[in-house]
Amino acid sequence: DVKVTQSSRYLVKRTGEKVFLECVQDMDHENMFWYRQDPGLGLRLIYFSYDVKMKEKGDIPEGYSVSREKKERFSLILESASTNQTSMYLCASSFPAGGPTDTQYFGPGTRLTVL
Amino acid sequence: AQKVTQAQTEISVVEKEDVTLDCVYETRDTTYYLFWYKQPPSGELVFLIRRNSFDEQNEISGRYSWNFQKSTSSFNFTITASQVVDSAVYFCALSEARNTDKLIFGTGTRLQVFP
Numbered sequence: 001d002v003k004v005t006q007s008s009r010y011l012v013k014r015t016g017e018k019v020f021l022e023c024v025q026d027m028d029h030e031n032m033f034w035y036r037q038d039p040g041l042g043l044r045l046i047y048f049s050y051d052v053k054m055k056e057k058g059d060i061p062e063g064y065s066v067s068r069e070k071k072e073r074f075s076l077i078l079e080s081a082s083t084n085q086t087s088m089y090l091c092a093s094s095f096p097a098g099g100p101t102d103t104q105y106f107g108p109g110t111r112l113t114v115l
Numbered sequence: 116a117q118k119v120t121q122a123q124t125e126i127s128v129v130e131k132e133d134v135t136l137d138c139v140y141e142t143r144d145t146t147y148y149l150f151w152y153k154q155p156p157s158g159e160l161v162f163l164i165r166r167n168s169f170d171e172q173n174e175i176s177g178r179y180s181w182n183f184q185k186s187t188s189s190f191n192f193t194i195t196a197s198q199v200v201d202s203a204v205y206f207c208a209l210s211e212a213r214n215t216d217k218l219i220f221g222t223g224t225r226l227q228v229f230p
Contacts, residue, residue: 009158031216042119042206042220050216058217090160094216103150104218106160 003027004107006091012113019078021110023091030096032074033104034058034066037088049074050096081114088112117142119209121221128197129229136192136224138207144168146212149183149190154204154223166190197228 007022023032033048035058045058047066055066063085067075074093078085088111092104118141128134140149151163164174166183174181178195194201207221 040124040222042222043218044220045217048216088158090158092160096216102216103162103165105162106152109158111158 004091004093004105006089006107006110008110009108010111010113012115013078013081014115015082017078017081017114019081019112019114021076021078021089021091021112023074023076023093023107024072025074025091025093025105025107026072027093027105028071029093029105030071031094031102031104032068033092033094034064034074034076035090035092036060037090037109043090046076081112083114086112086114117144117209117211117219119207119219119221121205121207121224123224124222125225125227127227127229130198131196132228133193133195134197134226134228136194136205136207136226138190138192138221140188140190140207140209142209142211144211144213148210148212150208150210150218151181151190151192152206152208154206156203160206163192194226197226199228199230202226202228 003026005024034046035043037043049055049068065077090109091107094104120139147168149166152160154160180193182191204223204225206223208218
């Protein structure tokens with residue numbers, strides 16, 4: 001079974017704090033993704049990575065950065081959290097695109113509240 | 116531009132009813148992939164199905180069936196004899212061959228099945 005885990009299910013932080021969200025996958029997937037989910041907006045891609053130390057901006061990268069030092073781990077960083085970053089954050093992983101195995105598999109999500 | 120529309124925000128049914136969740140997509144690519152995911156209250160997105168644009172055969176998996184019609188750009192999902200455990204938010208998503216790493220999600224349909 002594919003397993004994608006996220007470090008916290010719920011997180012409460014204060015405005016201006018630096019926040020780290022961690023994601024680990026155990027399927028040796030090359031690709032990893034960070035999304036945020038907001039009511040009425042569906043899932044929006046923040047960043048993705050197709051290899052160690054490689055990253056690509058998604059649709060809404062502003063206010064976020066990422067780190068991928070090891071293949072199995074992909075971190076999302078909020079340098080200075082703001083209230084409009086209160087959201088559900090979902091991590092996903094997949095094999096490279098183009099084949100039947102490129103389906104993205106998701107973690108359980110981290111619900112972040114910024115006060 | 117690519118887009119996925121799930122016009123039904125919320126649907127409520129009583130157990131054993133059949134229910135269809137609509138998904139309409141837009142893309143300029145001739146090769147693309149369509150997905151359905153289920154998000155139960157626990158939060159994790161669960162992969163249900165992946166179809167490519169060249170395969171218009173309908174698919175059935177137990178109580179779930181999918182109707183893919185290129186002529187109307189639709190990929191609808193039907194649950195037969197719904198059960199309380201089917202209560203979840205369902206997302207339809209699209210990826211295009213030129214950029215299959217990117218999933219474009221609809222805004223989701225919340226299905227509530229009452230006993």
